[in-house]
Amino acid sequence: MTDEFTIRTRRAARESLIRIAPGGLAGAGAFARRLSGARRVAVVSDAAVVRLHAPPLVRSLERAGFGCSLIVVPRGERAKRPAVLSRLWGQLAVAGIQRHDLVVALGGGVTGDLAGFAAATWLRGVDWIGVPTTLLAQVDSSVGGKTAIDLDAGKNLAGAFHPPLGVLVDPETLRTLPVRQRRAGLAEVVKTGMAVDAALFTWLEREAAAVAAGEAGALAGAVARSLRAKARIVHRDERDSGPRTALNFGHTLGHALEAARGYRGPLHGEAVAVGMRVAAALSVRCAALDPGARERLDDLLDRFRLPRRMSPTPVARLFERMEHDKKGDASGVRWVLTPRVGHASVPRLIPRRIVRAALLEAGARG
Numbered sequence: 001m002t003d004e005f006t007i008r009t010r011r012a013a014r015e016s017l018i019r020i021a022p023g024g025l026a027g028a029g030a031f032a033r034r035l036s037g038a039r040r041v042a043v044v045s046d047a048a049v050v051r052l053h054a055p056p057l058v059r060s061l062e063r064a065g066f067g068c069s070l071i072v073v074p075r076g077e078r079a080k081r082p083a084v085l086s087r088l089w090g091q092l093a094v095a096g097i098q099r100h101d102l103v104v105a106l107g108g109g110v111t112g113d114l115a116g117f118a119a120a121t122w123l124r125g126v127d128w129i130g131v132p133t134t135l136l137a138q139v140d141s142s143v144g145g146k147t148a149i150d151l152d153a154g155k156n157l158a159g160a161f162h163p164p165l166g167v168l169v170d171p172e173t174l175r176t177l178p179v180r181q182r183r184a185g186l187a188e189v190v191k192t193g194m195a196v197d198a199a200l201f202t203w204l205e206r207e208a209a210a211v212a213a214g215e216a217g218a219l220a221g222a223v224a225r226s227l228r229a230k231a232r233i234v235h236r237d238e239r240d241s242g243p244r245t246a247l248n249f250g251h252t253l254g255h256a257l258e259a260a261r262g263y264r265g266p267l268h269g270e271a272v273a274v275g276m277r278v279a280a281a282l283s284v285r286c287a288a289l290d291p292g293a294r295e296r297l298d299d300l301l302d303r304f305r306l307p308r309r310m311s312p313t314p315v316a317r318l319f320e321r322m323e324h325d326k327k328g329d330a331s332g333v334r335w336v337l338t339p340r341v342g343h344a345s346v347p348r349l350i351p352r353r354i355v356r357a358a359l360l361e362a363g364a365r366g
Contacts, residue, residue: 135185
């Protein structure tokens with residue numbers, strides 16, 4: 001079943017068309033032509049995704065009259081580096097991408113971040129379309145216009161808000177996704193429910209068995225519900241300065257854990273799952289969350305076989321990363337907490353001693 005809706009961003013003065021369509025890769029050309037009068041398209045992807053998904057996408061774009069260039073970038077977080085971005089700019093030049101042409105990001109969240117930022121900065125900004133192929137990207141990072149690369153000082157420190165013209169979600173691409181990555185992607189669905197959409201959280205509890213098993217209809221439902229929830233938040237807060245910060249629930253620790261492990265440890269969703277468990281524990285202590293709600297979160301994450309604890313990681317290293325990533329200070333770190341399911345707040349400063357205790361309980365090393 002096809003689902004389609006629009007996100008209107010007031011400050012950016014544009015709309016992003018979201019289309020969720022099984023088999024949608026074969027219709028990518030018509031989707032792009034509907035949104036853009038471009039003559040040329042640069043498709044940015046990594047080698048693994050190119051093998052799996054690029055042929056039908058490129059054929060469709062060419063049938064729609066676009067001249068296509070395929071640009072292959074590294075796989076994984078190492079792609080989000082200044083050197084890779086610089087090479088990508090050069091490849092856009094070779095491809096002849098002009099001001100009214102188009103960039104298409106085909107792949108996971110890393111590719112979307114990199115290609116979206118390249119589009120934001122090439123010729124002072126060209127249009128782009130996201131075609132996310134991982135569950136994590138489909139339910140979260142593809143929507144909202146956040147684009148960025150990593151620096152030595154931290155993750156996502158150089159970036160821009162540059163909403164895509166459209167996002168084409170083909171749930172059938174999830175068939176090629178490894179089970180571990182699919183489970184990790186479910187962490188972001190849980191996060192959206194816990195942070196901003198209680199109805200989504202309840203739906204997940206009811207459909208957990210089908211979702212965990214990777215049933216196509218259940219996954220498509222999870223994607224559609226998550227995207228609609230995020231669309232409502234992005235419409236209210238495009239620049240992540242108010243209600244949208246609630247969607248960082250679990251990410252204060254999640255990002256820090258990824259960085260502390262050199263991006264060679266847990267997957268992003270796995271790190272966020274641990275981060276959510278700690279955020280829920282802090283919410284019980286500091287935001288009056290009912291302990292039963294914390295148990296519901298733990299149970300749902302358990303059903304998706306997401307980690308309960310982190311690998312032993314020095315507390316000092318986690319604090320260093322958290323303070324940089326979330327603008328903490330010597331007295332504490334800012335955390336998104338929630339007083340009840342679906343109602344997370346803007347970040348608040350939590351004393352270091354309280355955070356330290358929660359980190360140790362979650363497996364950090366003192």
